[in-house]
């Protein structure tokens with residue numbers, strides 16, 4: 001049996017570059033070598049693509065890659081002229097470019113099968129604003145929010161925001177992840193710095209009502225129909241105001257993860273149900289992690305969907321499937337298979353239209 005060659009795409013031009021390297025290292029480590037070969041493809045912080053022997057944080061030590069924009073020929077060529085093909089791409093990229101549909105669009109145009117959500121679902125899920133608007137439309141509960149573009153920044157008024165959303169509230173860059181550009185505002189004195197920080201990373205800022213409650217995550221897998229894991233919980237040490245970048249990746253003591261979360265049956269089933277609805281509404285494919293809040297009155301809010309959740313040692317997505325009896329290795333196999341199946345199924349769709357149009 002010939003093995004499927006999986007291109008592990010990692011790194012990327014994103015504030016989550018380092019997280020992606022850690023995730024990709026695990027994919028490389030746990031992938032089933034009886035079924036798959038791998039080709040690691042690192043994208044440097046400046047956006048240059050390299051073939052690397054292994055997943056390596058020194059991406060630039062690899063061989064620079066060129067892309068041939070021709071779906072019928074080997075697609076990648078290194079600086080020595082060696083050509084290289086992959087059977088399926090696994091973008092293990094978080095944030096800008098990798099998770100927002102840009103690279104998905106590139107792979108689609110090159111006719112390369114790929115694991116995970118396509119262009120549309122990636123870009124709508126990446127935008128915290130568009131995702132919230134779409135979820136609201138489908139009756140999926142989300143927190144109250146306001147949003148402002150950079151050219152409106154001088155019109156943003158603390159008293160207005162406080163009246164609409166109460167205090168504290170959250171200020172976020174609309175299209176980032178890993179809590180970069182996210183602040184909790186407890187009073188007027190924090191407001192400007194929070195806005196400046198968010199606008200530093202984005203041209204649109206979202207301001208949200210603060211939910212005092214538990215942080216719950218649910219892993220969704222598959223397409224027809226998608227399945228939801230049992231939810232897990234992130235218990236952030238109260239010395240942190242919220243689940244910050246440091247709490248996520250730097251301070252090993254900051255959080256306690258509970259899988260499955262301790263929930264009564266009705267909350268648990270509502271969370272699973274809402275997670276699948278959000279996944280479908282946001283056009284997700286193959287896999288995604290849905291992040292929610294549960295307040296003390298039992299209200300559930302979807303906070304966001306991550307179309308390429310982390311696969312680091314402390315990442316919830318693989319942990320939640322492990323709890324359901326799916327090992328890391330089986331999960332990767334399933335994801336690659338889902339990507340391949342979807343690619344085959346999409347061939348059914350006619351790309352040409354025969355007509356008498358002259359051109």
Ligand SMILES: Nc1ncnc2c1ncn2[C@@H]1O[C@H](COP(=O)(O)OP(=O)(O)O)[C@@H](O)[C@H]1O
Pocket residue numbers: 143170172176177178179180182208209210211212215242243244291303304
């Ligand atoms: N509306 C909110 N109420 C309370 N806490 C929030 C709210 N929005 C975000 N947070 C906190 O900030 C963290 C990061 O925000 P999130 O929207 O998930 O951004 P990211 O994509 O960077 O993870 C959340 O995990 C949570 O701890």
Ligand SMILES: [Mg+2]
Pocket residue numbers: 178179291304
């Ligand atoms: Mg989050």
